[in-house]
Amino acid sequence: MFQTSPGLRLLGRTAGTIGALALVALGATPAVADGSAPGVVLGKLAPVDGAEPGSSFQVPAQFTNTGAQALGKVWLSYTLTRGLGLTELPSNCSSLKIPTMDEIPNQTEAVCEFDQTVKPGVVYAPEKQLTFDVLDYALYDDVTVGIDTSGFPYPGDNFSHPEPGSGPAIRLVEQPAATPAAPGSAKRPSGDAADVPVTAANTADFQVTGARLKGAVGDTVPLKVKITNAGPAWVYRRDRATAARVLIKMPAGTTVAKSDNYCTKAGSGTYTCSSGYAWVSETYKQTFTFELKIGKAVSGAEGSVELTGPSRPFDTDTKNDKAGIRLDVTGGAGSSGGGVSPTPSASASGASGGDGLANTGSGTALPLAGAAAAAVALGAGALLAARRRANRR
Template sequence: MKDPHRLLGAALGSCVLAAAGIGAGPAYAQENKLWISAPYETVLPGVDADGGARERSLAVQVSRDVADDTVPAGRLTVDISEIASFARVSWPTNCEPESEVRAVCDFPEMPAGTESVPAATFGLRALPGADVSASGYVRYSAVAAQATSHPAETRVGLGNGPDLGLSQTDYQHGLRPGSETSVRATLSNSGNRTAERTLLWLNASYGLRFEQRHANCEYREHHTGTSALCVLDEAVAPGQRYALSTGLDVGRKAMYERFDHSVHPYADETLEDMRGDWAWTRGTGAELDLRAVAATGAAAADPDIDPQDNHRTVMLNARNTADLKLLGSRVSGAAGDTVTARVTVHNRGPAWVASLGAGASVAKVRFQAPQGTTVMGLPEEDCWTSEDGASPTTYYCRTPIYLHDKASHTFEIPLRIDRVVRGARTTVATVNDDPELSIRKFDPNLRNNSARIVVN
């Protein structure tokens, strides 16, 4: 069974990046690499009931590695020869067709400090009578003076069915614990078939709470938050758009929060698959936004032809703090013994700490073996040694990516006593400046972020 919560780690979008081969020339050509960024894949809807076909847009950008100098204006070459048998292209004004299947598009210079520029946005539409099993690649290359990129590509296919999607919502920052907020999005169908019903999945992280528990939704609590599965009974026809709004309470423990939602054409099998083996509880409040309609019967639902925009993530950050405290231990033994020292990271709150975007550890601790001892058998998945070859060896261990308020995580460190040194000790301390999750930014008291291991 699929765990809806695992969608937290789902990729929401991807791009094709092609590194440049740089020849001799000015400094910008030697020091910079050009990259082409374009959709990895797109699916064109086939002909709809009226005999027309909906257009898809492909947006292409050109970027470079180093933004310290100016890259002059350049040209993007687009080749659609592989899809010409089943798709028609609409070129923008900055593109000059060289043939029926190839065009060259002018893109502007990149001044110092600018990392990328738009190169072209062109439309694709399925041809009448095209075989829905057809597929091919749109291929790109770019040049700016002596800087040239390796080719990039977008796979293009055809499909018949609904194409549900959610718009991306801006991230929210500076929220106040104890306040309320909402996440708004637009639900649309850009396919060529109607979605008779819609299955909506929602997930609010631990520091957030749903303001309402709707009667057409069922809910499940888990370690990192609350998930909901909602059945929306209103048909969504091609071209239709609906506003969705989810009200959220920002809890007292909120800090680095995340809200996810995704849409799927409804099918009994999809609902059962997303329920998995967990227990869900139906809400009792008003139905979510849409009017109730009669069930559509047992007809099979068409699959979503392009699920790349079905899932969206919104990060919500609250103004809060969490005090991490490190606790050490004392151990003793004779020469030749192996003893276990314990180091505990305790979160005194008030907020929980979670890295639900980058997936970084809440804390990394750094230590060396006490004098006269050797570190033995640390778990490789959580601990490692420094790579600089320094002596004595420095060890690092990491916690999971979240730690609830008032919760602790303990590392067990096996130490072999090679010789007895009375009062041998070492300091264990957190690494406070991890760029993915900096303890210094949320912990108001760094004085208790170190502890000692004492042997004998």
């Protein structure tokens, strides 16, 4: 039943524009003003807003044969992003799964074949529109509707084989009340495609987890911070912006010896880290790993990890958008490498009495220093006396 058109085998697909890419692969031919050129044009489709998870909806697809000749067969396709599902399909329709490929999340495609005459200048629509399910993790999703006249828009041999539906077959019916597209207005000779944004009434909770570090001056310690999507929705950004991003500020007194591959330096001691893709699943978790070298002890040193990037209207809980990175330096505050006590400051060493030196942590060094000074003075006096006796002789 289903024919495969070699021209429709795609090298890649982009979520939300699958049908459009398939048609581009066929090549574009300028429309002829007199309407003699072949072509089909979809009618305008409105977005679906506020769809409740667990509900279903229909996309009222219709099209016009804008050429001068009747068509003997057409294929109407629907490509769904991962937050949407299919109900029972008619027997002249088939479905297939498109797996995740790099930046493109998994999708589902349904194709209906209509083996009937399609007259020019007439608007057609399926006698019964397909119904799509809004899954529990739906949020920002799309239905890409495509109409094709050259063959079954099968994406290639690496994807699942089409599975025919089991419901009663459906046919195309004329829509006399609809306004047909103008003759010759088709942008491509054998097909057209349009995206229908579907926004569900759902939320996703992005959360960050900080860390508490411990080490001595001179140590290199691992730092791991996390970002999690607690759901219930997955997040796919139609503008192709990175789905999740955080700003990490390192604790004072540290330097980054090694950074995570998903992070870039944004300033002194500051890094931006991201999911890398325009989508994350409803169970997304990612850990960013660094190695920090402790250069000096800074009392109360604390960094942070905080969500950043494009706005997140889907995330209504902001209490978990920021977390601290605490650093506890062992060996006492003010210690430097090797456990050597710092040299007393000039103001401290010049203070009267022993109070200033005692504050530096010198401990028993004061009486020892006094004894040494007395010994030096005694030796100098003895040497001076000996020189005077020699001069008298």
